[in-house]
Amino acid sequence: MSSAFAAPKIIQPLNFRSNEKPLFDSVKSSPTTSFLGSVQKLRFSSKIPLTSSLNCRSVSSNVFAVSEVVKERKSKSSVSPSNLLITKEEGLVLFEDMTLGRVFEDMCAQMYYRGKMFGFVHLYNGQEAVSTGFIKLLKQADSVVSTYRDHVHALSKGVPARAVMSELFGKATGCCRGQGGSMHMFSKEHNVLGGFAFIGEGIPVATGAAFTSKYKREVLKENCDDVTVAFFGDGTCNNGQFYECLNMAALWKLPIIFVVENNLWAIGMSHLRATSDPEIWKKGPAFGMPGVHVDGMDVLKVREVAKEAVDRARRGEGPTLVECETYRFRGHSLADPDELRDAGEKASYNSRDPITALKKYLTENNLASEADLKAIEKRIEEEIEEAVDYADQSPAPHRSQLLENVFADPKGFGIGPDGKYRCEDPKFTEGTAQV
Numbered sequence: 298m299s300s301a302f303a304a305p306k307i308i309q310p311l312n313f314r315s316n317e318k319p320l321f322d323s324v325k326s327s328p329t330t331s332f333l334g335s336v337q338k339l340r341f342s343s344k345i346p347l348t349s350s351l352n353c354r355s356v357s358s359n360v361f362a363v364s365e366v367v368k369e370r371k372s373k374s375s376v377s378p379s380n381l382l383i384t385k386e387e388g389l390v391l392f393e394d395m396t397l398g399r400v401f402e403d404m405c406a407q408m409y410y411r412g413k414m415f416g417f418v419h420l421y422n423g424q425e426a427v428s429t430g431f432i433k434l435l436k437q438a439d440s441v442v443s444t445y446r447d448h449v450h451a452l453s454k455g456v457p458a459r460a461v462m463s464e465l466f467g468k469a470t471g472c473c474r475g476q477g478g479s480m481h482m483f484s485k486e487h488n489v490l491g492g493f494a495f496i497g498e499g500i501p502v503a504t505g506a507a508f509t510s511k512y513k514r515e516v517l518k519e520n521c522d523d524v525t526v527a528f529f530g531d532g533t534c535n536n537g538q539f540y541e542c543l544n545m546a547a548l549w550k551l552p553i554i555f556v557v558e559n560n561l562w563a564i565g566m567s568h569l570r571a572t573s574d575p576e577i578w579k580k581g582p583a584f585g586m587p588g589v590h591v592d593g594m595d596v597l598k599v600r601e602v603a604k605e606a607v608d609r610a611r612r613g614e615g616p617t618l619v620e621c622e623t624y625r626f627r628g629h630s631l632a633d634p635d636e637l638r639d640a641g642e643k644a645s646y647n648s649r650d651p652i653t654a655l656k657k658y659l660t661e662n663n664l665a666s667e668a669d670l671k672a673i674e675k676r677i678e679e680e681i682e683e684a685v686d687y688a689d690q691s692p693a694p695h696r697s698q699l700l701e702n703v704f705a706d707p708k709g710f711g712i713g714p715d716g717k718y719r720c721e722d723p724k725f726t727e728g729t730a731q732v
């Protein structure tokens with residue numbers, strides 16, 4: 298009689314590390330391939346079949362190199378403007394949003410060095426195509442979850458620049474009333490569910506938000522097709538929450554897109570030295586969801602991928618893992634002198650500046666003139682100047698905010714203007730207080 302269970306197969310790993318070998322060397326013996334734009338080399342290469350749509354159902358074939366998808370689309374379209382990847386209006390929205398992110402962050406650096414903001418401040422320069430490519434496709438009701446590199450995600454989702462700048466200045470007019478600061482941007486109105494300083498902590502929150510959408514739709518029978526986009530870095534993909542959440546999202550077919558901003562570094566740790574298989578996108582299919590790799594320095598390619606992944610989530614077909622190859626143009630934080638990364642690597646990514654690339658696309662395809670783009674830049678610069686003035690002139694939080702969100706208000710009477718719990722006032726105990 299044959300057993301119901303097949304004998305376990307021993308699966309040979311694609312690669313292994315021998316104890317004798319250093320983690321990285323310029324290996325001559327085994328086939329090497331450069332990974333993304335890193336100056337370091339992978340010790341193995343693996344060939345993955347490409348398909349042209351994200352919508353396929355089989356687990357084995359749903360891994361994509363998106364450049365192929367975009368190439369295929371381009372080859373199908375003629376050169377007439379109506380067949381370009383974007384319309385003029387869409388192009389200008391993308392350009393404006395990316396410029397907003399860049400100018401805002403440059404201003405943050407100035408303000409930080411002038412002592413206007415405190416603590417760690419992590420800038421997003423170079424990564425704008427990822428935030429813009431995804432978030433500009435979302436509705437207000439869709440949710441975004443970020444990391445400590447969160448200013449630009451909040452801006453793309455519509456939080457006004459003045460509210461983000463005020464938050465950075467620690468002022469009461471900030472989007473968290475000055476209580477969050479750089480790493481904790483939050484806006485209920487815009488469904489920005491937070492920046493998170495502990496890496497990976499945002500992923501379960503995003504998974505919970507996606508579960509809420511599914512619960513509203515399927516259990517409460519509400520007309521809800523909201524999706525959630527979770528952004529996090531390559532270094533974060535070595536944390537447990539990432540895997541636990543991929544599992545739950547796939548199991549419950551949650552409307553979520555996991556977006557890895559792979560900028561090749563986790564502070565000073567090279568991605569290649571820190572992870573057993575650096576191609577993060579391949580982890581999607583391991584959990585039964587599509588995994589996609591896309592050039593994160595090209596907003597049009599990011600947008601193409603984002604469209605499919607967001608539509609897929611909205612249709613109730615479940616999660617997607619997207620790995621965006623990107624690069625940060627500044628140090629890890631404004632306290633980092635950025636002396637560690639190879640100058641050649643930095644120069645090679647600087648030459649792929651996503652804003653310069655979009656500008657070129659828009660002008661070469663007659664979607665915008667230099668003058669149109671200059672006018673947008675000027676408007677954004679004025680907006681950011683205004684945001685700084687607004688933040689500077691705004692009041693500091695009142696001392697009554699001091700105890701808020703620290704401990705639960707013991708008796709529910711609230712906090713008085715002196716910053717103390719009202720229940721500590723003897724009149725509350727006597728029952729003679731005016732509430």
Ligand SMILES: Cc1ncc(C[n+]2csc(CCOP(=O)(O)OP(=O)(O)O)c2C)c(N)n1
Pocket residue numbers: 446494495496497529530531532533534558560562563564629
């Ligand atoms: C749970 C936890 N462990 C360690 C840290 C310290 N830490 C701060 S940033 C960082 C690197 C994260 O790199 P990555 O996810 O690639 O994001 P990037 O900064 O490149 O955007 C680490 C390890 C932390 N904040 N939280």
Ligand SMILES: [Mg+2]
Pocket residue numbers: 530531532558559560561562563564
């Ligand atoms: Mg990183």
